[in-house]
Amino acid sequence: MKTELTHKCIQGTLLAALLFNCGTGRDTADKAASFPRAKTFYMGGMQCGAPNTFNPLNDLPAFPVGAPMNLMYEPLMVFNTLRGSMDPLLAKSYEITGGAVRVVLEPRARWSDNTPVTGADVKFSYEIGKRFKESRLANIWNFVSDITFDSVLATDGTSRLCRVHFIMNKERNNPLQILDYFQEVHIVPAHVIEPLLTQSNNDFSAFLKNHDFDQNPVVSGPYNLSNFSAEKIVLKRRDDYWGNAVYHQNRLARPEYFISSIFKSNDHYSIALQQGNLDVSQTFIPRIWLKKKKKVGTWFAQEPFYPPGSIPMLCVNVTRHPLGDKRLRRAMAAAINYNDISELAVSGYSPPLKPGLILPFGVEQKYYSEEDAVKYGAVCNPGRAKEILKEAGYVSEFDGQGNLLRMKDPAGDIVPTIFVKSPVGWTDWEIIVRIAVQGMRAVGIDARESFMDAGLYNQNLQVGDFDLLLFTPSGSSTPSKPWSRFQATLSSRTWKPIGDKMNENQGRYNNPSGPDYLPAIDSLLEIIPSLPENEKLAAYRKLNVIYMQEQPTIPLVYRPEFFYEFSTRHWKRFPTEKDPYAPPQCLCIGAGTNALWEIEPVDGQE
Amino acid sequence: MLKQYPALRYVLTRGMWYLITFFVAVTLNFLLPQLGASNPVDLLMAKVSTGLDSKAAQEKEEAYLKEFRLVEIDAAGNLLRTADGKPVRTPLIKQFRNYLQMCLHGDLGTSFLNYPKKVTDIIFAALPWTLALQIPTILLGWIIGNLLGTLAAYRRGVFDRVVFPASLLISAIPSFAFGMLLVYQFAISFEIFPAMGGYAGDLIPTFSGAFFSSVAYHYVLPFLSIFLICAGGQAIGVRSMCIYELGTDYVRYAKWLGIKENKILLYLFRNAMLPQLTGLALSLGAMIGGALITEMIFSYPGLGTAVLTAIQGNDYPLIQGCTLLITTSVLLANFSVDILIGFLDPRVRAGHGNQ
Numbered sequence: 001m002k003t004e005l006t007h008k009c010i011q012g013t014l015l016a017a018l019l020f021n022c023g024t025g026r027d028t029a030d031k032a033a034s035f036p037r038a039k040t041f042y043m044g045g046m047q048c049g050a051p052n053t054f055n056p057l058n059d060l061p062a063f064p065v066g067a068p069m070n071l072m073y074e075p076l077m078v079f080n081t082l083r084g085s086m087d088p089l090l091a092k093s094y095e096i097t098g099g100a101v102r103v104v105l106e107p108r109a110r111w112s113d114n115t116p117v118t119g120a121d122v123k124f125s126y127e128i129g130k131r132f133k134e135s136r137l138a139n140i141w142n143f144v145s146d147i148t149f150d151s152v153l154a155t156d157g158t159s160r161l162c163r164v165h166f167i168m169n170k171e172r173n174n175p176l177q178i179l180d181y182f183q184e185v186h187i188v189p190a191h192v193i194e195p196l197l198t199q200s201n202n203d204f205s206a207f208l209k210n211h212d213f214d215q216n217p218v219v220s221g222p223y224n225l226s227n228f229s230a231e232k233i234v235l236k237r238r239d240d241y242w243g244n245a246v247y248h249q250n251r252l253a254r255p256e257y258f259i260s261s262i263f264k265s266n267d268h269y270s271i272a273l274q275q276g277n278l279d280v281s282q283t284f285i286p287r288i289w290l291k292k293k294k295k296v297g298t299w300f301a302q303e304p305f306y307p308p309g310s311i312p313m314l315c316v317n318v319t320r321h322p323l324g325d326k327r328l329r330r331a332m333a334a335a336i337n338y339n340d341i342s343e344l345a346v347s348g349y350s351p352p353l354k355p356g357l358i359l360p361f362g363v364e365q366k367y368y369s370e371e372d373a374v375k376y377g378a379v380c381n382p383g384r385a386k387e388i389l390k391e392a393g394y395v396s397e398f399d400g401q402g403n404l405l406r407m408k409d410p411a412g413d414i415v416p417t418i419f420v421k422s423p424v425g426w427t428d429w430e431i432i433v434r435i436a437v438q439g440m441r442a443v444g445i446d447a448r449e450s451f452m453d454a455g456l457y458n459q460n461l462q463v464g465d466f467d468l469l470l471f472t473p474s475g476s477s478t479p480s481k482p483w484s485r486f487q488a489t490l491s492s493r494t495w496k497p498i499g500d501k502m503n504e505n506q507g508r509y510n511n512p513s514g515p516d517y518l519p520a521i522d523s524l525l526e527i528i529p530s531l532p533e534n535e536k537l538a539a540y541r542k543l544n545v546i547y548m549q550e551q552p553t554i555p556l557v558y559r560p561e562f563f564y565e566f567s568t569r570h571w572k573r574f575p576t577e578k579d580p581y582a583p584p585q586c587l588c589i590g591a592g593t594n595a596l597w598e599i600e601p602v603d604g605q606e
Numbered sequence: 607m608l609k610q611y612p613a614l615r616y617v618l619t620r621g622m623w624y625l626i627t628f629f630v631a632v633t634l635n636f637l638l639p640q641l642g643a644s645n646p647v648d649l650l651m652a653k654v655s656t657g658l659d660s661k662a663a664q665e666k667e668e669a670y671l672k673e674f675r676l677v678e679i680d681a682a683g684n685l686l687r688t689a690d691g692k693p694v695r696t697p698l699i700k701q702f703r704n705y706l707q708m709c710l711h712g713d714l715g716t717s718f719l720n721y722p723k724k725v726t727d728i729i730f731a732a733l734p735w736t737l738a739l740q741i742p743t744i745l746l747g748w749i750i751g752n753l754l755g756t757l758a759a760y761r762r763g764v765f766d767r768v769v770f771p772a773s774l775l776i777s778a779i780p781s782f783a784f785g786m787l788l789v790y791q792f793a794i795s796f797e798i799f800p801a802m803g804g805y806a807g808d809l810i811p812t813f814s815g816a817f818f819s820s821v822a823y824h825y826v827l828p829f830l831s832i833f834l835i836c837a838g839g840q841a842i843g844v845r846s847m848c849i850y851e852l853g854t855d856y857v858r859y860a861k862w863l864g865i866k867e868n869k870i871l872l873y874l875f876r877n878a879m880l881p882q883l884t885g886l887a888l889s890l891g892a893m894i895g896g897a898l899i900t901e902m903i904f905s906y907p908g909l910g911t912a913v914l915t916a917i918q919g920n921d922y923p924l925i926q927g928c929t930l931l932i933t934t935s936v937l938l939a940n941f942s943v944d945i946l947i948g949f950l951d952p953r954v955r956a957g958h959g960n961q
Contacts, residue, residue, distance in 0.1 A: 017941045034816065035808045042807065049915055050728065053719040059654045134669030136654060139662035165819075180657070207724040227810050230731055230907055234810065261807055264905040268802045271794065277807050410860075425918075455645060458652040462663075474656070484657070494660035503655050503663040551733050576780065 032128035037570055038601040041255030044269045045282030047262050050230035054213040055126060056188045059136050063260045069588050072219040073186035076228040080591035081477045082583040084363030087591045088119055090187055092355050097359055098177045105162040111189050112243040113218050119149030119162040124190035132204040143177045145169045151521060161590035176480035176529035192218045222253050233260040253596040258553055282586050284564050286347045299584040300577050307584060309561030310475035314468045314554040315507045319498055322409045327392035329551040331398045334385035336439040341557045345431035350558040356544045358482045367540040374550040384444040396444025420468040424451035429470055432556055450465050462501040462510055479560045483528050489553055490521050511550035521546060526577055561588050571599045616948050624941050635929040636702050639922050646920040647671055668693055711937055715923035725927035735804055736908035740893040743832045751840025755894050756875050759848030777838035785831040785903040799827050802905035828904045847878035880951055887943035891936030893898040
């Protein structure tokens, strides 16, 4: 018996050792086996699951190749979500002139193989969308009709600078959208990628399967890929990064290694952050104030802890009776308890909700009008909701305990139950929906939750198969906000009937061939991007007033664009509201990356 | 036929049944994920389509449908379209044929959600971790549990009064709760073991002492969470089997004959072991699915989470690859135990010989 047991143990151990060999032989690119803590920066929450590819032309590549991360590949400019400015990166500056947006390239920008970043690289990167219809960049060519570049004499009179001209499509004169692309589209090295495209016979999907980018890719950013596995992605600092001299007074980024740790659930990111095994995390951690004693900090020291960046809202399918009735929609907006949503569903990480589609703080504040909000907006007021319903002719019947039995429309017909769709398992969203339903039922609107498979949910959203549905239109903070939020919510530009897929205005509001069509909405959406700054406020106010009066969707709460929480166990001087030298963009996005040059190791070692 | 070779005949009939089961299982593996109304491309599109207008989103979606061979194309590679301009979806039966063809070439396809990663790459990167955690743990748990259970049944007395209730208690704790208790107590309160991962965050897998000692250190809690429950369950099972066997005539007869205690214990063990072997086969076969909870709790590398995210994301090729693996391992484990029992237990062989 004993010998058999020993035998089995040995067998097991051997097997285990053997299997580890198979598992580890695959992805070792760098022989360095360990990373000194004082020189290593750990971040989590930007990469879910094992890395798929580091090909910069893939739609959803692994961290940090995807937009808007700029550690390896860089965009022309970066968006500073604090100041609302476009900060220079590969391009020094931009100007919008009649019919074109021009950028001047930074002449000192270099690829990691020491070749300069040129106008040809910029043209090549954007023209990927013209050459390959299946590329995500194809959409750019709806707004840009041509890209050219030339060289001009610099102000010093001797050196020459490269200017790139983005000629705007005359039918869609939209510089805002082009600015969005400036900070989103990564410039890739034409001299590396063009041969690879030729190698795959210009077959884009064959090119996307190319593994050449997994080792020593040619990049322009401050870090490069060193090693990756299903558990982490390791980036090593490039000490010859061109930007050190141009933007950082010849200093190096402080962390020598930048590691993106991949865990299997939000709880693990939370524990790792509290134990100091992560320095920054981009994950939802409930009741973050309790983690303060574990040296975990956030942008704001108090509520709402995170700066708001997007608005989850109920999309209303106006083609479903009686949801086409704006009085009902306004009654819904007045029935929901937004404070409960903020406190119970999102841990208080939301300032009080104001009516309308413009964020009343930060970069968008200049377009917000408190006066209009008070005059036209719906706020939580169940009594008012009941009045609106009564005035509109809706009748609700309750049982003895105050439970809603049925609701009748003004014609006296029973209103079929209105279902609110939301993906199952997104717990914060589920609570938001429950609170919204509770509020609506209390005033007599027959609403119910409907949690469903996420794939089906997305399909239902696009084809318009829903009554109400929780979604976040255009959730990222980009230079085109709040215009792009309005566009995603209200635009009838690509209007399609129910059953066909729409990627904006999925509630089919404002049917261009319907009797109640409001042309003002589409024309405002069309002209705002090209208006001079001093005329934008009036146009935005007009649009927001129409939105508040019509209530085509029902905003519920504010959410941060990125959760940004940091641990001060190993690094200090993270950007915060009190020390806002860089925006809260997790030290790897947009202008937030600059913080990598400013943080300091806690133990003072270099 | 083959009457003169009962052993071979036994192996062949069992093998044939397993082959049929395998084919049915593969068909179900293919069909079940596709019966739902949702489509993996919709999920992909939700992530990719932000900022695209409807027309660009439609073009993007059609490119994906084509890439994943979900729509029909003509010889020039263009999409076939119905009269109203929508792409023609590939019929399920044709997809199944493609799938079988690819499987025969050892190609399990490309994952939708991890595009452009191959399913085989994902599985082979994750599988070693799952096997290295599960196989030794289950085997050790099985052996130790059975030894303890047999001893407890035979010795009775104080030993049994400790082992039996302890096993009962441990095996009654759900494995996820037990794992979380271990993490809370040893990783968060006492901070003596790491809370997560298969190795330290500042290491990359290499052949080095540091890496292997880190793996061993991270192995302890996940190992305990499976081992204790497995051993407890086995001990209870084998204890009752042994008590039953102790009451049988052959044991009493052997005792009357004055045969040595160890010899009787061996007879007892052999007889009580047969159902336990079947249990071992089942748990070894099911370990990939069962690994999920351990991996989630300890954020341990492995295949379990790949299965979970694949299912949540309707990633058909990955689901099919994983279920194929699970099916194969369950069937193989059962088949080998069937054969093993056939050889260990003359009664089974005899029964088949008489058919």
